[in-house]
Amino acid sequence: MTPSICYRSFRFLKCAFIIFSPNQNMFFPTNRIISLVFSVSVVLNLSALALAGNFNQDFDITWGDGRAKILNNGQLLTLSLDKTSGSGFRSKKQYLFGKIDMQLKLVPGNSAGTVTAYYLSSLGSAHDEIDFEFLGNLSGDPYILHTNVFTQGKGNREQQFYLWFDPTKDFHTYSVLWNPQSIIFFVDGTPIREFKNLESNGIPYPKSQPMWIYSSLWDAEDWATRGGLVKTDWSRAPFTASYQNFNAQACVWASNSSSCSANSNSSNNSWLTQSLDNSGQARIKWVQKNYMIYNYCTDTKRFPQGFPPECSLH
Numbered sequence: 088m089t090p091s092i093c094y095r096s097f098r099f100l101k102c103a104f105i106i107f108s109p110n111q112n113m114f115f116p117t118n119r120i121i122s123l124v125f126s127v128s129v130v131l132n133l134s135a136l137a138l139a140g141n142f143n144q145d146f147d148i149t150w151g152d153g154r155a156k157i158l159n160n161g162q163l164l165t166l167s168l169d170k171t172s173g174s175g176f177r178s179k180k181q182y183l184f185g186k187i188d189m190q191l192k193l194v195p196g197n198s199a200g201t202v203t204a205y206y207l208s209s210l211g212s213a214h215d216e217i218d219f220e221f222l223g224n225l226s227g228d229p230y231i232l233h234t235n236v237f238t239q240g241k242g243n244r245e246q247q248f249y250l251w252f253d254p255t256k257d258f259h260t261y262s263v264l265w266n267p268q269s270i271i272f273f274v275d276g277t278p279i280r281e282f283k284n285l286e287s288n289g290i291p292y293p294k295s296q297p298m299w300i301y302s303s304l305w306d307a308e309d310w311a312t313r314g315g316l317v318k319t320d321w322s323r324a325p326f327t328a329s330y331q332n333f334n335a336q337a338c339v340w341a342s343n344s345s346s347c348s349a350n351s352n353s354s355n356n357s358w359l360t361q362s363l364d365n366s367g368q369a370r371i372k373w374v375q376k377n378y379m380i381y382n383y384c385t386d387t388k389r390f391p392q393g394f395p396p397e398c399s400l401h
Contacts, residue, residue, distance in 0.1 A: 145333060146176045146300075154325070163331050166304040168194075168201060169324040175303030182207070183297040183345050185337025186358040188262045191221075192329040193230060195255035198223030200308030200319030203328045205261060207298040213240040215293035217270055219261050221254070223326075224312055230254055231380065234272055236282045238291035244395070246280055247381035248374065258331055266359050267294060278363060278371045279378075283401055290397050297340035304328050 141161025148155040151174025154167040166174045187207065194201050201223035208216040216237035221230050232248045252259065262273040270293070272280040284292040304326065308319040336358050338347035347356065363371065375382075383389065384398035 142176075142330070142333065145180070145335075146178055148174070149177045150175050150303075163329065165327055165329050166203075166302065167325040167327045168304045168306060169326075170306075170321045173303060173305035175301065175305075178300035181297035181299055181340040182335065182337040183295075183340045184266050184347070184359065185335055186262065186264050186361075187300060187337065188260055188332070188334040189300075189302075189330060190258040190260050190332040191254070192256075192258045193221050193254045194223055194304070194326040194328050197226045197320050197323055198230070198255075198326060199225050199312040199317040200306060201304065201326050202307040203302070203304050205300075205302045207263065207265070207300055208237075209296035209298045211240075215239070215296045215298060216242065217263055217265060217293070217298070219263075219272070222307075222312065225317060232274070232279075234280055236270060236293075238293055241291070243383060244282070244397075245381060245383050246379060248279055248378045249380060250274065251378060258329070260332070264358060264361060265293070266361060268360070268362055271363065274374075277374060278367050279374045281363060281371060281401070282397075285397055285400050288396065288400055290400075300335075302330065 142157045142164040143161035146157075146164070148157070151166070151172060154169070154172060154174035155176055156165050156167075157163070158165065164176065166176070168174065189205060191203070191205065193203055203221040203223075204218070206216060206218040206220070208214055214237060216235070218233070218235040218237075220233040220235075222233055224230055229249045232250060234246050234248070235242050236244045250259075260273075260275050262276075264271040264273065268284055270282040271278050284294070286292050286294075306319055308317075309315045312318075336355070338345045340346075347359070384394050384401075
């Protein structure tokens with residue numbers, strides 16, 4: 088099998104083939120808060136958390152003409168794709184830093200040509216963005232998890248992975264930890280990628296633009312599977328991806344201000360200073376050794392004049 092790397096610049100996609108032999112030794116490795124307000128600091132600490140809710144309260148379906156559905160009293164959301172259209176949704180709130188969790192069950196069977204995107208993004212040509220994208224494949228071939236980080240409108244920081252499980256059989260948790268120190272991508276609690284704040288070295292970092300949470304299921308048969316060689320089999324439509332158990336421990340941005348206290352030391356906000364310990368560093372190395380299939384920081388053909396500066400600093 089010859090997967091492809093596709094990278095995006097302002098939603099424009101470029102593709103090149105890569106060759107990889109996957110490791111076949113798969114490893115399967117609220118309380119409810121009731122509080123009286125005693126002080127302003129308590130109010131700030133509690134309001135800094137956007138706790139788990141339901142999809143009716145937390146998201147708006149933004150496109151798809153009925154192909155996106157919120158079910159089970161707001162506990163389940165499904166997106167569908169057919170030859171006419173895909174579908175998508177967006178969070179009602181904006182966030183400036185947070186720990187975001189979502190459980191997804193991806194399109195099963197022959198999902199070639201489809202992309203399920205789950206990401207945070209601000210708006211405009213100088214936007215910031217943190218991407219999970221799941222590239223569909225032929226039945227029996229693994230999904231490719233595509234990640235990227237945009238800062239001030241510049242992306243080109245792709246890393247791609249195979250997963251160590253079948254993401255279509257059950258729900259799995261995909262998380263982003265975004266705080267002033269770093270952005271960490273997690274799969275079922277296992278860190279797979281870290282993008283550090285290296286502003287002291289002149290590398291932009293997302294820290295001032297609040298972002299919405301987005302997700303969409305769409306047709307990308309011109310590039311998504313083996314560089315577009317494998318097309319979508321529309322006889323299998325509609326394709327459906329499912330979502331549950333959204334949770335956000337996050338600073339909500341509204342009226343040009345953050346819900347987080349600037350000097351909050353609450354244990355509820357521990358994610359604001361969270362980083363990878365030695366165990367986390369070991370786990371990320373394990374994932375990248377065994378399941379990473381593309382890293383922009385090693386692509387000499389793409390960067391013949393030298394790698395982006397963060398590559399030598401991470």
